[in-house]
Amino acid sequence: MEVTTAPAKPQFSAAAQAEIQRIIKRYPEDRKKSALLPLLHIAQAEFGGWVSPEVQDLVAETLGLKPIEVYEVSSFYTMFNLKPVGKHVLEICRTGPCMLRGSDELTENLERITGAKVGETSPDGMFTIKMVECLAACGFAPVVQVREKYYESLETPEAVDAMLTELRSMVHRPLLPWEEQQTNA
Numbered sequence: 001m002e003v004t005t006a007p008a009k010p011q012f013s014a015a016a017q018a019e020i021q022r023i024i025k026r027y028p029e030d031r032k033k034s035a036l037l038p039l040l041h042i043a044q045a046e047f048g049g050w051v052s053p054e055v056q057d058l059v060a061e062t063l064g065l066k067p068i069e070v071y072e073v074s075s076f077y078t079m080f081n082l083k084p085v086g087k088h089v090l091e092i093c094r095t096g097p098c099m100l101r102g103s104d105e106l107t108e109n110l111e112r113i114t115g116a117k118v119g120e121t122s123p124d125g126m127f128t129i130k131m132v133e134c135l136a137a138c139g140f141a142p143v144v145q146v147r148e149k150y151y152e153s154l155e156t157p158e159a160v161d162a163m164l165t166e167l168r169s170m171v172h173r174p175l176l177p178w179e180e181q182q183t184n185a
C-alpha cells in the first residue's frame, strides 16, 4: 500500500524571520495587520515567487490573522502571484502612456520571443508575462518591471533583447532586500 505523507508546512528562513520581527515591531501590538503587505512580499520572495494557500496561512498565523484576511489582500493586488511563476515575471505596463508608446507591440514581441501568452509561463520556465497598471515611470514608456528593477524605453528590438539577455544570464537570484542589508552590515 502506498503511504502518502502530508507536504511539509512552509517555514520562513531565519533571515526572513528576523526581518519579519523588525517590521512587526513598527506597529502597536493590536495593529499587527498593518504589516501584512510587507510580509506578503517577504513570503513571495522566500517561496519561489508566489504565495500558495499554505504560505498565506503561514503569514496569517505569523500575524495572528484569519486566513481570509490574507486571501482578500493577496487576491486584490496584482503584485502577488497566486500560482507558480517562471524565474522572471515580466510585468508589462498597459496604461495609456505606455500603450501610446507601444506596449501592445512590446507585449506581442515578448509573447513571440518567450513562447508564453499573457498570464502564462514560457515552456523553459524562464519567463511569466503579466499585464499591470501604471508603474509610475510614464516618462520612460513603455516599461516592464521585473522584481525591484524597471526596464524602461523598451520601444526598440535592441532594448528588448538587452533586457531578455540580462535576465537569461542571471545564474543566481538577486539578493532579497533584507539579505543585502545583512551582507552590507
Ligand code: FES
Pocket (backbone or CB within 6 Å): 093, 094, 095, 096, 097, 098, 099, 133, 134, 135, 136, 137, 138, 139, 141, 143
Ligand atoms: S503608463 Fe506605464 S508607467 Fe505610467
